[in-house]
Amino acid sequence: MQKRNNYTEIEDFLADDSFQLWILSKVDEQGWEEWTLENLERAKLVEDARLLLLAMKVPNSKLTSNDVHEALKETWLKIEQRELVSLNTLKIKKQKIQRYWISGIAAAILVGIFSTWFFKSNMLPQDNVVTYKELVEEDNEGLVEQTNNTEKSQIVTLSDGSSVLLQPNSKLSYPKIFTGNERKVYLSGEGFFEISKNPKKPFFVYANEIVTRVVGTSFRIKAFPDQQNVEVLVRTGKVRVKSNDLVGSDKGEEIVLLPNQALRFARKELVFSKITNITEDPILVNSVRNIEQLSFEFTDIPVSQILETIEQAYVVEIDYPKDKLKECRLTTSLSDQPLAEKLKIICKSIGGDTNYEMNGNQIVITTSGCN
Incomplete structure (x- = not known):
């Protein structure tokens, strides 16, 4: 950990795995932020390295020492060539100005080199990519599309009572009414699903190159079109994940996930990686949202507190007559129900005309008081 005290060049930081993790995934296991703020000169060097790493646009990729060495070797060769031309024409330049000029060239060439390296080694093979548009066009039924262009998550309630917490920059296509013996929806982006149980009509979520099959459970799928991986994380129940039929692969591999398990699908290699303990994966731990960690098991809890938990989990606003429910307390389990079902259970438990x-x-609860 102390070796970074000797870092004097940008390449020292680029070759450090923990530095990459901090900048690209916001996971600061080695105390980089505190270490950076200890010294102003050090902070400037760290900032230059951060900007260059972000400019390279290589999320979740590891730069080996050999990668950095080869890139720098090529960079300085080009710098020396340009410097020679400059010295022949501008011999009277001051050393300080020349040093900054050379640094600028180095940064520009480094960005170019690493951009080329990234393009060659990390861009998704077009034969493997399945787009959201392709998935939707495969479905002949009329679909409704919900797009979240806001900065907050949005609740989407499906005809079977299932609910989807759709995150910003995401969209979901689904039939207005589920017909036949299957329930299919199509996701681009990120959504947390709570599916109404119906063993006779399994529920399928198509996202990029994978399809997730469930009967009744809650889980999260993260499948943005410009990201290298697709992630599925299960909160309750059981799901089955496999490659989409549109992918040019005959492996037919199917992964079964149980509560608190996840998988990461590498779109480039068409490879599944199962994660049996999500607490050991820093990327997953860092991305957990309220709805995935709040408890919905209530024993003799005030109704107001239960409603507050729902507000936090689903990022909704609940309007209810506080004076009429201030003495109400409930004991109930809401862990495995979609939002609509949770609200029905609460209203039924309060009783009367609730x-x-x-x-x-926006949710409005009307009642004359609890029983």
Whole structure:
């Protein structure tokens, strides 16, 4: 850990795995932020390395020492050639100005070299890529599309009572009413799914090159079109994941995931990696949201506290008569139900004429009081 105290060049930081993890994944296991702030000169060097690493656009990739060495070797060769031309024409330049000029060239060439390296080694093979548009066009049924262009998550309620917490920059296509013996939806981006149980009509989520099959459970899928991996994380129940039929692969591999398990699908290699303990994966740990970690098991808990938990989990606003429910307490389990079912159970438990209405992320509960 102390070796970084001797870092004097940008390439020292680029070759450090923990530095890459901190900048690209926001995981600071080695205390980089605190170490950086200890010294102003050091902070400037770290900032230059950070900007260059982000410019390279290589998320979740590891640069080996050999990669850095070869890139720098080529860089300095080009710098020397340019410097020779410059010295022949501008011999009276001051040393300080020349040093900054050379550094600028080095940074520009480094970005070019690493951009070329990234393009060659990390771009997705076009034969493997399955786009959201292709998936939707494969479905002959009329579909409704929900697009989240806001900065907050949005609730999408499906005709079977299932719910999807759709994250920003994501979209979901689904039939207005599920017909036949299957339920199919199509995702681009990230969504947390809570599926109504129906063994006779399995639920399928198509996302990039994979399809996830469930009967009734809750899970998260992260499948952005410009990212190298697709992730599936299970909160409750069981899911089965395999390659989409549109992928040019005959492996037919199917992965079964149980609660608190996940998988990462490498789109370039068409390879599944199962993660049996998500707490040991820093990327997954860093991406866990409220809905995946809050408990929905309530024993003699005030209704107001239960509703507050739902607000935090689903990023919704619930309007209800606080004075009429201030004495109400409930004991209930809401861990394995979609949002609509959770609200029905709460209203039924309160009793009387209690009802709810949901309009997007706004929920209104009306009641004359608990029994």
